[in-house]
Amino acid sequence: MSEFQIETSVERVSDYVWRGHLHRGWRIGRVPNGGYVLAIGARALSEALPHPHPQVINAFYLSPTVLGPIYCHVETLRSSKRTTHAVVKMLQEDEVKVQITAAYVDVNNVIGPSWTDLAPVEIPPWDECEDAGNTQLEFRQRVDIRLTSSGRVLKGSDPSGNARFDGWLAHKDGTDPDILSLIMFADALPPPPFNVFGLAGWVPTVELTVQVRGIPCPGPIRGTLATHAVTEGLLEEDGYYWDSRGKLVALSRQTARVRVK
Numbered sequence: 001m002s003e004f005q006i007e008t009s010v011e012r013v014s015d016y017v018w019r020g021h022l023h024r025g026w027r028i029g030r031v032p033n034g035g036y037v038l039a040i041g042a043r044a045l046s047e048a049l050p051h052p053h054p055q056v057i058n059a060f061y062l063s064p065t066v067l068g069p070i071y072c073h074v075e076t077l078r079s080s081k082r083t084t085h086a087v088v089k090m091l092q093e094d095e096v097k098v099q100i101t102a103a104y105v106d107v108n109n110v111i112g113p114s115w116t117d118l119a120p121v122e123i124p125p126w127d128e129c130e131d132a133g134n135t136q137l138e139f140r141q142r143v144d145i146r147l148t149s150s151g152r153v154l155k156g157s158d159p160s161g162n163a164r165f166d167g168w169l170a171h172k173d174g175t176d177p178d179i180l181s182l183i184m185f186a187d188a189l190p191p192p193p194f195n196v197f198g199l200a201g202w203v204p205t206v207e208l209t210v211q212v213r214g215i216p217c218p219g220p221i222r223g224t225l226a227t228h229a230v231t232e233g234l235l236e237e238d239g240y241y242w243d244s245r246g247k248l249v250a251l252s253r254q255t256a257r258v259r260v261k
Contacts, residue, residue: 002175018044035187044072057102120242121224163192163227168220176218186252192227201260219244
């Protein structure tokens with residue numbers, strides 16, 4: 001099993017409760033990465049529900065999580081032949097830390113028309129992109145991030161003024177991505193406001209929504225994350241993610257706040 005699979009694993013402790021564990025290696029500062037936390041809740045749903053794959057999953061982060069056990073209380077709202085809707089409350093020390101709402105399907109059975117005006121973002125190959133830096137950031141022990149020139153601000157350059165990061169994402173241990181990896185990768189690129197305000201700040205997540213559009217092929221994930229408006233500290237981050245063959249596999253929207261020192 002990969003590090004990601006092991007460190008997002010859950011075990012059933014009662015009819016409606018699954019226990020996970022927040023491990024070292026995934027923190028941004030002192031707090032576990034929100035996408036990693038959401039992936040644990042998503043895995044609990046995969047095990048609890050009759051349908052295995054998240055089609056869309058949303059999390060509100062009510063309070064920072066910490067390392068250690070976390071309990072996922074699952075409630076099914078409605079289940080039909082094609083879709084199951086459910087909610088999860090993720091608790092530590094009897095406090096709800098994260099509230100999740102999701103719709104689950106079997107992506108192998110999803111059929112319907114397809115159309116897009118989105119093309120994979122044009123970026124250099126993996127080997128020609130720059131390591132994202134921040135090697136002292138604990139999260140980088142688990143996720144390999146390669147950025148285009150948009151990432152130079154992370155190495156001391158001035159902000160570009162374009163609130164956007166483009167690059168590649170992969171598991172540090174070389175494991176190929178799966179559907180739950182997409183949920184974690186949707187919160188892995190640096191916050192786009194860094195390219196406006198610089199690194200002298202903090203961008204905590206209020207809410208994160210991820211739509212899954214397919215099972216990724218082996219190889220790194222190509223991603224782009226952009227912010228178009230910051231209003232009195234409140235901002236959105238829109239993400240698009242393609243697999244190594246150029247297939248759109250996930251979209252994300254995150255609500256966050258930027259706090260400049």
